[in-house]
Amino acid sequence: ILNVEQSPQSLHVQEGDSTNFTCSFPSSNFYALHWYRWETAKSPEALFVMTLNGDEKKKGRISATLNTKEGYSYLYIKGSQPEDSATYLCASKAQFYFGTGTSLTVIP
């Protein structure tokens, strides 16, 4: 089984702060790295799919980078807003091995 690890497990930030979290994965046989956003009482929704080393993706205030050689991806949120509060999941490999997520709470 593939080990996908995310850190930190949870995070509380003030509104307006920028923040980032990490997804680590085995670098051998890399296939793809996915980021999902999961709001409470809803379903996970895809944010980014990244396949190439050095990939950078951006959606509004959220961006992600990928380093396949060292096996990590960073998710950045610039100027956090309360609506960014959610659990952020990453998943690796073709059959979507998920990490346990980073729970973000943005305090107004």
Next chain:
Amino acid sequence: EAQVTQNPRYLITVTGKKLTVTCSQNMNHEYMSWYRQDPGLGLRQIYYSMNVEVTDKGDVPEGYKVSRKEKRNFPLILESPSPNQTSLYFCASGRGPPNEQYFGPGTRLTVT
């Protein structure tokens, strides 16, 4: 509206009573999968299907069965549910790896 639907959304049942959770998607996706979500363990894949009549085990297939007779439907069958199958279940579909998946609303199952 493009969506993945699951039924039922909530189910309380007793040990050993066979049940089926249905999953349907209207996006003509070839890939469908089932996950369970447990506290501290994250989403774990139970089964997946790359196309009609093609299914394969994920990480935690024991105690579950699936079928894919039609492209749009991918039911999850628990032949003899046990309390350790109490969990939140998600169905998902997509165009296949490495593309993203679209998740259903979830089914919360309690087995007593």
